[in-house]
Amino acid sequence: MRAKKPVQNAKQAAVRYLSRRDHAEQELQQKLLARGYEHAEVDEAVTLCQDYNWLDDARFAERLLNNGIAKGGGLLRIRQEMAFKGIHEEVVSQLFEDDDFDWFEHAREVARRKYGDSPMESDKEKARRLRFMQSRGFDFEQVKYALGVDDEY
Structure with a gap:
């Protein structure tokens, strides 16, 4: 069952979510769709956020990596968290390929x-x-x- 039509538009909601913390693209899309926004509105909001560099999967993945290391997590768990958050596998692979962490x-x-x-x-x-x-x-x-x-x- 979809939520009733929200009061804010999708762009405002996306900016509000991103003002609290970074999100992965897929994670933000899922949140907006769950709030009752149409696919076209969600795509437009995500594109706007990417254009202004407010939404960046590579930056979000790097932040998850640093937080995971600080919490004492291993490579497998950090990769799993990135997959759970919806970060594209290409972004994750590139991040770990460039990483020289021991x-x-x-x-x-x-x-x-x-x-x-x-x-x-x-x-x-x-x-x-x-x-x-x-x-x-x-x-x-x-x-x-x-x-x-x-x-x-």
């Missing part, structure tokens, strides 16, 4: 902040730490490096 050292730092220098005393503790790091979005090689695990798990 994900292995980042994983090690996240593990150090969480666990300090305490040793893993049991297989249960080892499994718990592996699950935690993987839930943060680090791949298995990065997790092994971060935790200093040499054996296959």
Whole structure:
């Protein structure tokens, strides 16, 4: 069921959304359509915002990347969040292609902040730490490096 016809026009609503925080193009389109605006109005509003550089998927993706790193997220989780927000795969691929961030050292730092220098005393503790790091979005090689695990798990 569509919402009733909004009082503001789509351009005003788009600018209001973007004044609060950055959005991905697809995310903004979905919000406007959910508010009851027609597709043509939404497309016109998105084009206007892009023309004035208020809406930029590459800038939004870079901000998500920086925020994800600051929160201790791994590459896989950050990519998943970008996909969830509707950022085009080409933009995401280009961002990570140009990126020279050391994900292995980042994983090690996240593990150090969480666990300090305490040793893993049991297989249960080892499994718990592996699950935690993987839930943060680090791949298995990065997790092994971060935790200093040499054996296959």
